[in-house]
Amino acid sequence: MSIWVDKSTKLMVQGITGNTAAYHTKLMLEYGTNIVAGITPGKANTKVEGIPVFNTVKEAVANTGGNVSIIYVPAKFAADAILEAVDAELDMVICITEHIPIKDMLMVKRYMEGKKTRLIGPNCPGIITAGECKIGIMPGYIHKKGRIGVVSRSGTLTYEAVHQLSQKGIGQSTAVGIGGDPIKGIDFIHVLEAFNEDEDTDAVIMIGEIGGNSEEKAALWIKENMKKPVVGFISGKTAPKGKRMGHAGAIISSGEGTADGKIGAMKNAGIYMSDTPSNIANTLIEALKENKLWRSEYED
Structure with missing residues (x-):
């Protein structure tokens, strides 16, 4: 898993x-x-x-x-x-x-x-497979073994999403924090491809932020290839143009990389979008039920 x-x-x-x-x-x-x-x-x-x-x-x-x-x-x-x-x-x-x-x-x-x-x-923050292997700086105790994949540019929002899931009894397969720098290793698509082929991952949470175009590229890939429901959230809706928000890569430049642009692309790809960070788990629950993937172990 x-x-x-x-x-x-x-x-x-x-x-x-x-x-x-x-x-x-x-x-x-x-x-x-x-x-x-x-x-x-x-x-x-x-x-x-x-x-x-x-x-x-x-x-x-x-x-x-x-x-x-x-x-x-x-x-x-x-x-x-x-x-x-x-x-x-x-x-x-x-x-x-x-x-x-x-x-x-x-x-x-x-x-x-x-x-x-x-x-x-x-x-x-690194990568963690709940209950098996923690490689990074994430708080291990918030993770619960299960069937939801998580990939995020933001460490703190990774923790927020994972904690919400675990509090609702929904475990995770693997959580991957890809980092927020403009030049980095793997991006969303690499992780989505792996989750798409993992038989023990039912759905994926993808958390992005302003800056760059990796979310838009991932949305296009999801629309054309993803076999599993994806829940998304984009941070930085209120960020002013030209101001870096936290990560070096989280900056709107020349009108590109805006939250609205990313959200629109993700919605167009059929991604279930959460409007706030606090609603990520509830949005996932809706996606699981709509896709008939809800499991008895998720019940409180």
Whole structure:
């Protein structure tokens, strides 16, 4: 009941000896995530929370079989950390770091073309498969195992949607925070494709925000390909043009990337749109019932 990560995932933490990384490593371990290695240059042969530390990602892979990494390193080193993970041919790398220069991410995007590794982030909360594997900074306790996929540009709105679902007894398969930077790894369509093929995901919640055109592209893909109901919400309806709202990518430029434009495109694609953040779960319930996907376990 998941996409991409589960109990079998062997996670490595890049920058594990830093304070933030060490803190979240402890929380991920407590959730049950299988962390097999840490990577910090010059810190080999030490341990953090009982996890062996290596100098390089390739050394960690050779010794532990790690296949996924999460990056907690300062912005000026983050691009190199991503490239190191790509060179080690990992299945996935999740970059939590924010404020990475756009020119660095442009270089990363070019380098990753045709490569095996999937990148989530940067500036994202990570990915979690409820009850199995938490890779990131999200609060694990709000998640409940189930059959609803969640994908979002906003970390806090991811938490809001997930908490609403869990409070109503509706569990999640996997929740993915793709991040709000203008240049990043995977986008909505990559996640939607995976949920569309996952037999244990019944419906998807997609949360976007102003800026860019990824929501419009996703709406077109949904209209042409999605076999499951999608519930949407767009934040930033009251944002003035030219003002960045939170994320670096959340900015209306030259009249493009507006909330109204995104909402219109999503409605045209048949997406069930929630008018407020507090109504996301109720909108999902309506979509499930209309599509005859309501399950007895959802009843209070």
